[in-house]
Amino acid sequence: xxxxxxxxxxxxxxxxxxxxxxxxxxxxxxxxxxxxxxxxxxxxxxxxxxxxxxxxxxxxxxxxxxxxxxxxxxxxxxxxxxxxxxxxxxxxxxxxxxxxxxxxxxxxxx
Ligand code: FES
Numbered sequence: 001x002x003x004x005x006x007x008x009x010x011x012x013x014x015x016x017x018x019x020x021x022x023x024x025x026x027x028x029x030x031x032x033x034x035x036x037x038x039x040x041x042x043x044x045x046x047x048x049x050x051x052x053x054x055x056x057x058x059x060x061x062x063x064x065x066x067x068x069x070x071x072x073x074x075x076x077x078x079x080x081x082x083x084x085x086x087x088x089x090x091x092x093x094x095x096x097x098x099x100x101x102x103x104x105x106x107x108x109x110x
Contacts, residue, residue: 010105017041017106021065023056026110031097032056033106036063041101042076043108045094049080050087055094 011033012022021034023046032046032055042065046056053069060066064073064081072082078096080087099108 007109014104021056041099041106043097043099044078049091
């Protein structure tokens with residue numbers, strides 16, 4: 001029998017995450033799930049610290065999720081990069097979650 005870490009949840013279908021960033025509501029949190037590369041998902045809070053946009057409404061570029069409003073990008077660690085490099089006026093970085101693929105689903109410890 002396969003061991004599942006406590007607090008683990010199946011968030012969405014792998015194919016869906018490969019097609020586009022997915023917004024997932026889980027225990028009162030809004031998360032965005034996307035594919036950093038073919039075999040590596042990313043899961044962070046679905047909120048941009050710059051202007052509270054939904055990151056799930058953005059797109060993926062070179063493995064980073066791009067905010068649809070002002071094009072800040074976020075890696076799977078939740079750290080931001082901004083055009084021009086100025087992120088100091090932002091709120092806290094989105095929380096990042098341990099995540100993995102199991103079967104045809106993306107899982108995370110939330
Ligand atoms: S709201 Fe996301 S970059 Fe401005």
